[in-house]
Amino acid sequence: MIWERPRLSISLFIDFHKVSVTEKQLQMLLAAGEILAINDIYGIRYGTPKQPIKNAFESDKFPLLDWPIKRLQVMEEEFGEQLYRVYIEPPSISELKRRLGTDSRDEGGHRLLAAIKELELLQCGELSGKYEMLVKANGDVTVIAEQIYSAYLKSLSH
Numbered sequence: 001m002i003w004e005r006p007r008l009s010i011s012l013f014i015d016f017h018k019v020s021v022t023e024k025q026l027q028m029l030l031a032a033g034e035i036l037a038i039n040d041i042y043g044i045r046y047g048t049p050k051q052p053i054k055n056a057f058e059s060d061k062f063p064l065l066d067w068p069i070k071r072l073q074v075m076e077e078e079f080g081e082q083l084y085r086v087y088i089e090p091p092s093i094s095e096l097k098r099r100l101g102t103d104s105r106d107e108g109g110h111r112l113l114a115a116i117k118e119l120e121l122l123q124c125g126e127l128s129g130k131y132e133m134l135v136k137a138n139g140d141v142t143v144i145a146e147q148i149y150s151a152y153l154k155s156l157s158h
Helices: 023-031 051-058 069-082 093-101 110-123 141-156
Strands: 002-004 035-041 044-049 061-063 086-089 133-136
Touching (some): 023 035
Antiparallel strands (some): 002 061
8 A cells, every 4th residue: 555645635545466476586586685575474475575665755655564563674674764663453352353264364373373472562562662653443444544644744744
């Protein structure tokens, strides 16, 4: 997703292209510096291309990525001060279970268990300093997006 900035109204659109490559091609892209990292999340391997993110920043847009918190260092090393990190917390464990229960990628429940462990780390303060904003995802997604975008724009003026 990319948000244009700074505008009063928020225009959201998804700019996501899934391309299948072999493991060898994936490793070559990583070695060439064309992807940020190879993430292996719950049995799914993927690489995040660097150029679309750079293009968004260069054209004064706000790239929005869902990135594993345990791999945040990769983004910090590449984009540093350009980052505005938001942790989106589910409203409850039962709601998390309901949402992930519909995800066919988590057949063994590994994603749910990892999410619960991460929430435990959040609750005990282990993730403090890893995000600028904590949002509880218990409302309308448009309202939440506007809150995040507003906080992001405010951060630019500091």
